[in-house]
Ligand code: NAP
């Protein structure tokens with residue numbers, strides 16, 4: 001048994017609250033470091049990522065002494081040492097999603113951030129040290145994928161929690177098969193954003209923009225496949241193009257910027273490659289005419305129309321500010337099209353009618369379905385995928401289950 005599992009539930013809660021409070025106190029510093037390190041705009045780091053990361057610690061702090069009630073008639077115990085591996089798109093937020101529930105459930109943690117964006121995780125380590133949490137309970141180890149693989153294969157690790165690409169997720173699953181390690185995988189996505197003809201048009205256009213261009217499209221649940229009902233197609237496309245042309249692209253540290261930098265040269269190459277594929281597949285391209293900065297890695301917000309279901313840009317995750325657009329006539333047709341994907345992470349439905357929203361959300365094979373909004377996150381709400389988007393849930397009570405043994 002580790003030291004942490006012997007700390008009483010109410011004491012555990014105080015430590016986790018203290019971490020959350022210290023993060024809040026240093027929120028400005030965390031936001032600036034996050035933006036410098038990742039290229040995401042300061043407005044997002046400041047108003048979304050950092051506050052949400054704090055909220056995950058606040059939320060899970062409240063569970064430490066309620067586990068027995070949450071899982072009635074069961075004896076709840078921690079798993080032991082948990083290895084956690086996270087990607088570069090939401091560096092601090094992903095660290096919070098991973099560490100907070102693991103601690104609340106009584107585990108100790110070894111977390112490996114993505115090597116290109118490890119600064120806020122290291123800052124978090126400093127905060128955790130300052131919180132007085134006993135040494136060795138949370139450990140941050142930096143390094144590339146080979147360090148992640150060491151963690152996966154280490155015999156003292158009882159569970160692996162991974163967020164990243166489907167390719168690496170499959171490698172991890174293979175390497176732990178035959179061992180008694182537990183695993184949860186949060187992988188890629190190609191999520192459908194569906195606009196019905198009775199949707200509030202202007203809000204839907206904002207929702208499309210937020211769905212695909214939030215964090216430069218480096219979002220696992222990005223609404224990267226847009227489906228618009230035929231009768232409103234022309235008006236939606238017209239408004240969407242006008243809106244895209246108004247987006248301010250540039251310095252991530254400027255609080256007026258809408259679209260920041262692409263995280264790395266490698267990712268920019270991947271995105272540009274897909275844009276070329278889209279053109280050569282015969283889809284029609286529209287890009288923002290905003291002048292991109294000369295220095296740094298930038299990509300103009302891009303939409304493709306005349307896309308077919310078999311096109312690579314429709315099937316494969318691009319992980320950048322690139323949207324594919326298709327039309328539909330009937331509800332049955334859009335359900336079929338939306339579900340025609342190896343992924344199943346999220347979806348959005350825009351309609352004035354509750355019954356339509358419920359009908360669609362029950363038939364879409366996606367872990368999260370947003371209605372008349374997109375990319376909204378909350379620590380109380382479980383998040384996770386179907387199919388090749390992985391398994392296991394993070395957030396809410398569901399997010400505790402992967403970190404406990406039940407007897
Ligand atoms: P990635 O290449 O899979 O990397 C994710 C993490 O795994 C990084 O820390 C990486 O280290 C590490 N890693 C690489 N190879 C490994 C191996 N063989 N064994 C163990 N760890 C290894 O993913 P990415 O390109 O950074 O991130 C983008 C992907 O993540 C997208 O597909 C996106 O959809 C997915 N994602 C999913 C969610 C979700 O909740 N479902 C959230 C965010 C992102 P280094 O990069 O430092 O080398």
Ligand code: MG
Pocket residue numbers: none
């Ligand atoms: Mg990678």
